[in-house]
Amino acid sequence: MDYSLDYSEENREFLERVGVRELLESFVAEAVRQKPHNLYAFMQSWANARCRHPPSITPQQAALKIQCALRQYKARKLMKSRQQAVIAYGQKEQEKERYVRVQIEE
Structure with a gap:
């Protein structure tokens, strides 16, 4: 060759x-x-x-670490979106209460 x-x-x-x-x-x-x-x-x-x-870890161990990190990332993302939904719901409830108070005061 x-x-x-x-x-x-x-x-x-x-x-x-x-x-x-x-x-x-x-x-x-x-x-x-x-x-x-x-x-x-x-x-x-x-x-x-x-x-x-x-290599300090085997490919299988690396794959497990990646999967674990991905699950943690998704769990944090889901928790954050749920927290935002709860906050938004609480704000809507406060606005409703203010509206009701204004209506009662008038």
Whole structure:
């Protein structure tokens, strides 16, 4: 395969400095040993295992946190709308009482 990459001395030095060759050799060796059915999933899990900062929570835990936050947001929104409805109802009742008082006083 030709990816039209310019493989200059500078690029070679960079790849050696960051350790790409060793990384690729390690990945290929693991892939040959394990012979995974899904190479992309294997590559992702292999890279995550070697990541400096592995994910602190699993995708399932993240989904649960998101769902919980969404439920809390909806509950707050519903509570706020109910409070506004109660306030509006109270204001209407006060206006009715004022109207009745004015009618009685006249």
